Amino acid sequence: MHPSGPAPAVEALDLRKAFERIHAVDGVDLDLRPGRIYGLLGPNGSGKTTLIRLLAGLSKATSGEARILGTRMPSRPMLGRIGYMPQSEALYPDLSVAENLGFFAALQGARTRAAIDRVLELVELSDRKGSPVLELSGGMRRRLSLACTLVHEPPIIFLDEPTVGVDPALRVQFWAHFRRLAAAGATILVASHVMDEADRCDELLFIRAGKVIAEGTGAELRAKAKTDNLETAFLQFAGLDAEGRPVDGSPAQ
Amino acid sequence: MSARRVLAVARRIAEGFRRDHRSLALLFIAPLFVTALLGWVLRGSVAGTIDLVVAGAPAALVDALESAAADPDLDVEVRIEAIDDADGARGAVRDGDADVALIVAGSGANVGLTIVTQGADPTTEGGQLGVVQALISGAAGALLPIPGARLPEISRETIYLSPDADQLDALAPVFLGIFAYFFVFILTGISFLRERVGGTLERLLATPVTRAEIVLGYSIGFSFFAAIQVVVLTLFILARVEVPALGPIPAFTIGLDVQTAGSPAIAFIVALLMAIGAVNLGIFLSTYARTELQIVQFIPLVILPQALLGGVFWPVERLPDVLQAIAHVLPVTYAVDALREVMIKGADFGSSVVQLDLAVLAGIAILFVVLGAGTIKREVA
Ligand SMILES: Nc1ncnc2c1ncn2[C@@H]1O[C@H](COP(=O)(O)OP(=O)(O)OP(=O)(O)O)[C@@H](O)[C@H]1O
Ligand SMILES: [Mg+2]
Numbered sequence: 001m002h003p004s005g006p007a008p009a010v011e012a013l014d015l016r017k018a019f020e021r022i023h024a025v026d027g028v029d030l031d032l033r034p035g036r037i038y039g040l041l042g043p044n045g046s047g048k049t050t051l052i053r054l055l056a057g058l059s060k061a062t063s064g065e066a067r068i069l070g071t072r073m074p075s076r077p078m079l080g081r082i083g084y085m086p087q088s089e090a091l092y093p094d095l096s097v098a099e100n101l102g103f104f105a106a107l108q109g110a111r112t113r114a115a116i117d118r119v120l121e122l123v124e125l126s127d128r129k130g131s132p133v134l135e136l137s138g139g140m141r142r143r144l145s146l147a148c149t150l151v152h153e154p155p156i157i158f159l160d161e162p163t164v165g166v167d168p169a170l171r172v173q174f175w176a177h178f179r180r181l182a183a184a185g186a187t188i189l190v191a192s193h194v195m196d197e198a199d200r201c202d203e204l205l206f207i208r209a210g211k212v213i214a215e216g217t218g219a220e221l222r223a224k225a226k227t228d229n230l231e232t233a234f235l236q237f238a239g240l241d242a243e244g245r246p247v248d249g250s251p252a253q
Numbered sequence: 254m255s256a257r258r259v260l261a262v263a264r265r266i267a268e269g270f271r272r273d274h275r276s277l278a279l280l281f282i283a284p285l286f287v288t289a290l291l292g293w294v295l296r297g298s299v300a301g302t303i304d305l306v307v308a309g310a311p312a313a314l315v316d317a318l319e320s321a322a323a324d325p326d327l328d329v330e331v332r333i334e335a336i337d338d339a340d341g342a343r344g345a346v347r348d349g350d351a352d353v354a355l356i357v358a359g360s361g362a363n364v365g366l367t368i369v370t371q372g373a374d375p376t377t378e379g380g381q382l383g384v385v386q387a388l389i390s391g392a393a394g395a396l397l398p399i400p401g402a403r404l405p406e407i408s409r410e411t412i413y414l415s416p417d418a419d420q421l422d423a424l425a426p427v428f429l430g431i432f433a434y435f436f437v438f439i440l441t442g443i444s445f446l447r448e449r450v451g452g453t454l455e456r457l458l459a460t461p462v463t464r465a466e467i468v469l470g471y472s473i474g475f476s477f478f479a480a481i482q483v484v485v486l487t488l489f490i491l492a493r494v495e496v497p498a499l500g501p502i503p504a505f506t507i508g509l510d511v512q513t514a515g516s517p518a519i520a521f522i523v524a525l526l527m528a529i530g531a532v533n534l535g536i537f538l539s540t541y542a543r544t545e546l547q548i549v550q551f552i553p554l555v556i557l558p559q560a561l562l563g564g565v566f567w568p569v570e571r572l573p574d575v576l577q578a579i580a581h582v583l584p585v586t587y588a589v590d591a592l593r594e595v596m597i598k599g600a601d602f603g604s605s606v607v608q609l610d611l612a613v614l615a616g617i618a619i620l621f622v623v624l625g626a627g628t629i630k631r632e633v634a
Contacts, residue, residue, distance in 0.1 A: 056459055076461055084459040090452030107460040148456070 007070070009034045009156055009187035010055055015064035017050050017210075024050040026210030027064070032189060034155070037182050039201030040191040041234065047210040048191040049087050052158045055189070056084045068156055080108060083154035087161050087191075089141050091133045097144055098129040101151060108152035119147040122177055124170065139165045146174070150181075157181065157188045163197065175200045195230045204230075206237050213237045301571055302330045303381050305388075306351040308342035309358060310335060313395045318355075321391030329384055343369055347412045352378075353385050356410075364396060364405050372411025373597050377568055413514060413598050425490045426513055426596030427565055429520050430588035432486060433479040434527040435556050441475050441535030442548040449539060454629075464629040468622055472532045479528030480521070487517050514599030519607065523591045523614065530584055530618040533625030540628040564589040584617040 012030035016023070024047045032038055040048050053059045055066045057074030066073040069081060091100050101116050120126045123143035133141060142165050149159070159178075163171045175197070182188055182202075190201065198204055199218050206214040206221070214221055214237040218230060225233035232242065240246055305322075307315055315335045322331040334351070336342060342354035346369050354369040368385060370378040386407070389396070393404055448454040457467060493510035535548075538555065542548045562569070562576055563585030569577055580586045591610035594600040600607050 058455060058459055076463065079459060080461040082459065084456070086452050086455055086459075088452040090456040092453060093451075104456065104460065107457065107462050109461075 008032060008067075009069055010189065011065075011067040012051075012055065013065045013067075015051070015054055015066055016062045017047075017054055017059065018062045023210050025054060025061075028207075028210070028212055030055075030205070030212075032187050034185050034187045035182055036202040037178055037188045037190065037200070039198045039204045040189055040207060041193060041195065041198055041204055041230075042207035043193060046207045048193075048207060049160055050210075051207070052084070052160055052189065052191055056082055056158050058084070080152070081155055083149040083152065083157045085146055085149035085157075085159045085162055089145055091141060091144060091148070093134045094132055096130050096132050097125055097136070100133060100144060101147055104148040105151040108154075110152035115151055115153070119151045122150070122173075123147045124173075139167060139170070142166050143170065155186050157186055159188065159190045161191055161193075163192075163194070195234070198230050206234055208238045302332060303353060303384055304351040305331055305333050305353050305355060305385060306342045306345045307333060307335045307355045307357070308339045309337065309356060311357075311360070311395075314357065314392060317392035317395035318388050321388045324391065327384070327387070331384065331388065339367075343410075343412065346371055352381050355385060355389070366405055366407045367410050368407055369410045369412070371598075372414040373593060374568060375414075377571070426520065427589050427592045429483055429486055429490070429596075430524045430527045430592050431560065431563075431565060431585060433482050433524045434531045434585065434588070435552075435560075436482065437475050437479045437528045437531035438535045438538075438556065439548065439552070440478075441471060441532045442539050442542070442551065443535075443545050445471070445536045445539040446542050446545060446548055450543070458629075464626045467629060468533060468536065468626045471536060472529045472622070475532045476525055476528045479531075480525060483521055483524040487520065491517070513596045515595035515597070516601060517596075519595045519601065520592055523588050523595070523611065526611065526614040526618050527584060527588050530614070530621045533618070533621035536625035537621065537628050559583050559585040562586070564593075584614055587613045587617070 008031045010030060010032035012028050015025055015028045015030075017025040026047070028051060040051065042048055050059070054061050055068070055073065057066070057068070057076075057079060060074065068075070068078045071078050092103070095103070097120070098116070101120065105112075105116055117126070120129065123146055125140060125143055125147065128136065128140065133144065136144065142162070146159070146162055149157070157178075163174055166174065178188055178190070179200075190197070192198070201218070203217055204215065204221060205212050214224070214233075216224070221230065221233050221237075222228060225236045227233050227236070235242065235244065305318075307318065310318075312335075315333065319333055321327075322333060336345075339356045339358070342351070342356055345351040346354045349371075352370065354367075356367040356369060358365040358367070366389065368382060370382065372378070389407070390404065396404070445454075448457070491510070491513060496504060498504040534555075538551055539548065542551070558579075561567075562572065562580040563583050564580065565585070569580045569586055569590075572580060587610045591607050591614070594604060594606050594610070602608065
């Protein structure tokens with residue numbers, strides 16, 4: 001899909017991951033370029049988290065290959081170039097905001113006060129530095145989690161539903177920041193099942209049952225599905241009717 | 254209050270248990286397991302052999318002691334060896350060649366008897382002393398020229414602790430290594446479980462950190478607390494601080510004032526090695542737990558047997574063979590041995606026993622580190 005342009009930052013080659021009977025990721029090919037924001041869209045259980053974990057080298061593929069900046073994953077040195085925001089909170093509840101951030105910054109080798117202050121500023125938690133995570137609201141925890149992901153200014157960023165529970169005003173700021181990071185050359189993959197965020201992405205990947213069922217810019221996908229609504233487009237690519245039932249009349253699984 | 258809701262809650266708990274096979278098994282099997290073990294240990298430790306060395310006794314007395322020892326009513330076997338020299342007898346007890354020495358001095362009405370034991374294990378020695386005293390009463394005829402005369406006073410002597418050392422003196426130093434071991438195990442188990450369940454381990458593994466770094470970091474972190482615990486415990490065991498009466502508070506003392514011979518510094522090293530092992534055992538076992546409750550469930554399974562078999566309460570040599578074999582693979586056994594050598598017998602790094610114990614403990618700690626680290630990169634759910 002990119003015949004020319006910069007070398008791929010993130011690649012997947014027929015990537016597969018099976019858990020006992022479930023094929024969570026079922027033959028995915030990807031080619032993500034620097035400077036762009038990619039949206040990974042799909043329903044619950046479609047394999048978004050599993051795909052991101054494979055790309056980030058957190059789990060071993062059953063077959064196929066994931067590459068970051070040309071290096072086959074899992075690769076420990078590459079982890080320093082990746083920012084991964086898990087879907088779950090993944091913070092230490094009894095540590096303070098600054099302690100959590102300081103800890104992950106230290107593991108990433110970004111121990112500068114300035115870096116920490118900068119991300120705290122971004123997620124608007126500067127005034128809560130000393131609060132234990134236990135005392136933060138759910139949205140604040142998401143914000144801190146994002147801060148922990150970005151503190152070392154990674155060129156490759158995987159965000160697993162980053163804006164869940166974040167209020168609209170801050171959500172806009174988040175996306176503005178993602179855009180700035182991409183403009184500065186970062187490659188960003190955002191998993192979401194919120195279609196209204198999709199339009200903020202440069203390119204979309206529709207995933208269902210572990211397979212990429214469509215990819216392209218929002219405009220391309222709309223044109224292909226002959227609809228203005230991305231949700232409708234998704235259903236159409238998935239072979240479902242407007243109420244989420246298979247169009248050929250067979251019962252939904 | 255609604256009985257329906259109460260029942261619903263009770264039912265949910267029962268249903269939860271039904272799916273949690275480990276908790277269920279532990280609920281019923283663990284008490285059986287521990288009770289059986291306790292019975293085995295207690296019953297198994299009654300029998301034994303006492304090696305008695307008799308110094309300076311006339312041949313008639315030795316013969317009389319031997320025939321008293323041959324009494325079938327006596328439920329232990331007593332092996333008697335007669336030698337001439339009293340210091341030789343003390344040496345035999347110190348070196349562990351004999352359990353008890355009976356030193357006879359003088360003769361006739363001026364006869365003096367001294368019973369010597371190591372003084373390292375008051376409980377066991379108390380039992381042995383009783384047997385030897387029974388033998389002496391049985392042999393009284395050979396000892397006293399006039400039948401019916403009163404037996405002379407028997408004096409007591411010990412090599413290490415003073416004869417009036419109590420069980421606490423022998424037990425307390427051993428706790429130094431044991432407590433840290435058990436506490437650190439539970440703390441690490443729970444905190445590592447939280448890492449696994451809370452997703453922070455996943456986040457850790459998404460950074461360039463190596464598992465060796467994680468394991469080491471954990472070991473240092475928890476060993477630090479273990480070290481503080483050992484220092485406080487050492488002070489408590491050894492010290493005796495009199496606090497004078499203050500207003501309505503009466504005077505009291507803090508500390509156990511336990512007698513010790515050796516260097517607390519070596520005991521500290523033993524405890525530290527134990528703590529490092531415990532951290533990694535906790536990390537290792539946290540793989541096999543899903544909730545904090547399940548970590549606690551490891552106590553009867555992992556900790557109690559070690560406490561029972563490791564020589565804390567019963568000497569390992571007096572366990573049945575099978576249990577001895579198990580005891581020899583438990584780190585606690587070596588820690589207890591080293592702590593006894595150091596704190597009671599006053600051994601130092603020069604002692605080959607202490608060297609061996611420390612080497613084995615270090616080896617076990619390394620084994621646990623490898624096991625613990627091995628569970629970390631395994632796929633996190
Ligand atoms: N560790 C695991 N063991 C077994 N099955 C798993 C495991 N992880 C994921 N799965 C299965 O793989 C499939 C994809 O899961 P995944 O978490 O990737 O979905 P997702 O797209 O991220 O969903 P959501 O939108 O709910 O976050 C699901 O059917 C899930 O049950
Ligand atoms: Mg997910």
